[in-house]
Every structure is written in structure tokens, then in C-alpha cells.
Amino acid sequence: MKNNFIKRSITAVFFVAFLLSGIFINKWVFPFVFSAFMGICLWEFYELAEKGGYNPQKIVGLITGMIIFTSFFLNALGLIPGKSLLIAIALIALIFIAELYRNANDNFRNLAFSILGIIYVAIPFATMNYLAVNSFTQNTFKPVFLISFFLMLWANDTGAYITGVLIGKHKLFEKISPKKTWEGSGGGMVLTLITAFIISLIFKELSILQWFGFAAIIVVFGTYGDLVESLFKRTTGVKDSGNILPGHGGMLDRFDSAILSAPMIFLYLSILEIL
Secondary structure (H helix, E strand, C coil): HHHHHHHHHHHHHHHHHHHHHHHHCCCHHHHHHHHHHHHHHHHHHHHHHHHHHCCCHHHHHHHHHHHHHHHHHHHHHHCHHHHHHHHHHHHHHHHHHHHHCCCCCCHHHHHHHHHHHHHHHHHHHCHHHHHEEEEECCCCEEHHHHHHHHHHHHHHHHHHHHHHHCCCCCCEEEEEEEEHHHHHHHHHHHHHHHHHHHHHHHCCCCCCHHHHHHHHHHHHHHHHHHHHHHHHHHHCCCCCCCCCCCCEEEEHHHHHHHHHHHHCCCCHHHHCCCC
């Protein structure tokens, strides 16, 4: 038990340090770090599909995801026009064509999982570019929204875990994730709102009510993001998406909450005409 705790703690420190280095060093380190996260998560998703008996196009899907992420980053910087993002349509068409040349069974589901990986992993990661670089900051690298995003995600996860362990009794979604409770979810919400309040005192890009809206989206979609990945793992009969992070499982396990939250935060800030 003690050794496992130490291993988890060391892994967590290195993971957070690597993630923060991608946010804080400079605008050219960011895409390398986050595209690496995206690539590992996408690969783990495809491996989950393989464990379910399917055969997605892992290499083609990975290349497609990388190109989509890079094009979104360059567009956020203002280096390429928005129309350039339509390359995603051509890339997805190529996935269909590539399937014709594969000697594989169940091509229909193989295609479905290949494209689902792009939708589920690559595009959400690509939207994180706009939380770091956007028109609000004159297309310069100023990751206020991105660091706020992760701080609130971690607050939600931490609050939910601690409260769930201490007083959790009523199951939130027992058939998918037996350990999650309504009490834990409430604890996560409270700590996320406290974090949003503290952020509002430091960063004035949003009003306090808008920061609370930011937090509410993370609480709701962060929780559902966790549940969706749990559904995938339960369906394929695995405990973790991978083993790249000792004591924590896979990279997809660390980003499951972010994957559904990031596009919703992007949409929220777009509606507010912040991005």
C-alpha cells in the first residue's frame, strides 16, 4: 500500500511537471507536449478498440490526429486561415479509402472506431489550442484559459475523490463506475467553484459569474468524460487504458475528464465572444 502510494505520487509529480512545462515554457513547446499527449491517448483508444475485437486504422488515424492538431494550432496563431481546417474532411475521406486496401474483417466497425478516435480524442485536444492562443490575446500565446481549465479539472477530481472516500454513500452511476457517488460529485463541484473564485481574483479575462459558468461546465462534462471512458473500458473488459503512467494507468485515464470538457469550454468562450 505504502509503495503504491509513493509510486503514484512520483508519477503524478512528473506528469503534472511535464504538462505544466508545455503550458508555461513557450508557444513552440506547447504543441509538441500536447500533441504527444494527444497521440498517446489516441493510440490507447485504438488499442482499447482492438481489445474489443476490432481493427481500427491506428497509424492512419494517428497521422490524421496529428495533422488536425497542428492545423488548429497554426490557425490559432493566425498563421493559416480558418478554411485550412477543412483539411480534416479530406483526411477523414482518406480513412474510408484506406479501408478498401486493408485485408481485415468487419470493415464497417473498423471504420467507425477509426473515425471515432478522431472525434473523441484528436478534435477535443485540438480545441485546447484555442484556450492557449486566441483572438482575445491577439493570437499570442497566453494560456490563461488553459491553465484555469486544468486547475478546475484537478479541483473537481480531487474534491470528488476526497468527499467520496469520506462520506460517499449514494452511487452516481453504479453500472458504469461503482465508486463514484453523488456526495463525491458535490464535493468536486464545491472545490471547483472555490478554485474558480480564486482564479477570478487573479485573472480578469472573465467576470466572476463567467468564471463560475466555466467551472460548472467542467464539473458536468468532466464527470461525464470520466464516465464515458469508464464505459469504453468496461465494454472491453480492461481496468486501465494503458500502463504508461505507473500507478495511474494510461494517458487516456488522465485526460478522460478533459476530453469532453475542452470542446464545451471552447464553445462556451466562443458564445461569450471571448475567443
